[in-house]
Amino acid sequence: MASTDVIGAGQAQKKQGNNMSSKRKSRGPWLERYSALILAIVLLGAWQILVPLSGLSEFVLPTPLAIATRIVNELPLLATHGYVTLFEVVVGFAMGVLVGIPLALSIFYSRAFERAIYPILVALQTVPKVALAPLLVLYLGYGWAPKITLAFLISFFPIVISTVVGLQSLDKNLVNLVRSMGAGEWQTFFKVRLPAALPNIFGGFKVAVSLAVIGAVIGEYVAAERGLGYLQLQANSQFDTTLNFATVVAISGLGVMLYFIIDTIEARVTYKRDSAK
Numbered sequence: 001m002a003s004t005d006v007i008g009a010g011q012a013q014k015k016q017g018n019n020m021s022s023k024r025k026s027r028g029p030w031l032e033r034y035s036a037l038i039l040a041i042v043l044l045g046a047w048q049i050l051v052p053l054s055g056l057s058e059f060v061l062p063t064p065l066a067i068a069t070r071i072v073n074e075l076p077l078l079a080t081h082g083y084v085t086l087f088e089v090v091v092g093f094a095m096g097v098l099v100g101i102p103l104a105l106s107i108f109y110s111r112a113f114e115r116a117i118y119p120i121l122v123a124l125q126t127v128p129k130v131a132l133a134p135l136l137v138l139y140l141g142y143g144w145a146p147k148i149t150l151a152f153l154i155s156f157f158p159i160v161i162s163t164v165v166g167l168q169s170l171d172k173n174l175v176n177l178v179r180s181m182g183a184g185e186w187q188t189f190f191k192v193r194l195p196a197a198l199p200n201i202f203g204g205f206k207v208a209v210s211l212a213v214i215g216a217v218i219g220e221y222v223a224a225e226r227g228l229g230y231l232q233l234q235a236n237s238q239f240d241t242t243l244n245f246a247t248v249v250a251i252s253g254l255g256v257m258l259y260f261i262i263d264t265i266e267a268r269v270t271y272k273r274d275s276a277k
Helices: 002-054 064-073 075-109 111-126 129-140 144-168 172-180 185-222 228-237 241-269
Strands: none
Touching: 002 064, 064 075, 064 241, 075 111, 075 144, 075 185, 075 228, 075 241, 111 144, 129 144, 129 185, 144 185, 172 185, 185 228, 185 241, 228 241
16 A cells, blocks of 8 residues: 555656646747847836936937837838848848859869968958948949948858858768769769758858948948938937937848848758757
8 A cells, every 4th residue: 555655656746747847848939939029128128117217318318119109200211211221232242142152162172262362351351341431432433332332342251251161061071972972073062062051151141141231331321312321320410319219220120131031041941950059
């Protein structure tokens, strides 16, 4: 009888432990999925509450509610200038892809070209792009060209580096195995090298598109008559802090939108790697 009671108590404890474990597991994915939203709500709520309590005027620091209201009221204006910035970013990023991928392939397949071009790429990347903006305006004028060129210059370097790293990270034994089975270099590249390098390449794309937004806005700061950077300068000159913040939110939203577009494409064309956690 005593042994039966012990066994029954053990099974009850085990069942209780399994129930607690399943509750933790069900709670875990929910927190992971909505953690960013929860943190954003907490931060915005604290901002909304603390600004009036501290006595700051909206001229110094507007509340999130005031910024959101201004975004709604000025949505046509923000959209008009946002389309201009979006065009500059997309074209500059596309140029970065079209130039960066072939350049990375040339670096990967040619050791001499790698040694010749790498120092130039690093030197070009270390030059502050703000310093290049006035020169680009001087040579290319006040139209689309300087903003697109600046977005291209600031975005193509991550694409080159990530592509080269992705191609070099493939296990050489796997390449030798494929070649021993009669595969040529084209087959090896498209069947083995490229699929293995795609996660790195898309990682570079995500960094590059975010930097392209920065490059386009910097170009608009220097010389532009349209664009979100130009709109922010106009708001700043009129001491319109709320519109200034609304423009910053629009610029950030533009970058986030492009980032998640690339992330969605990546999820469809690349295999999913297991996390190291």
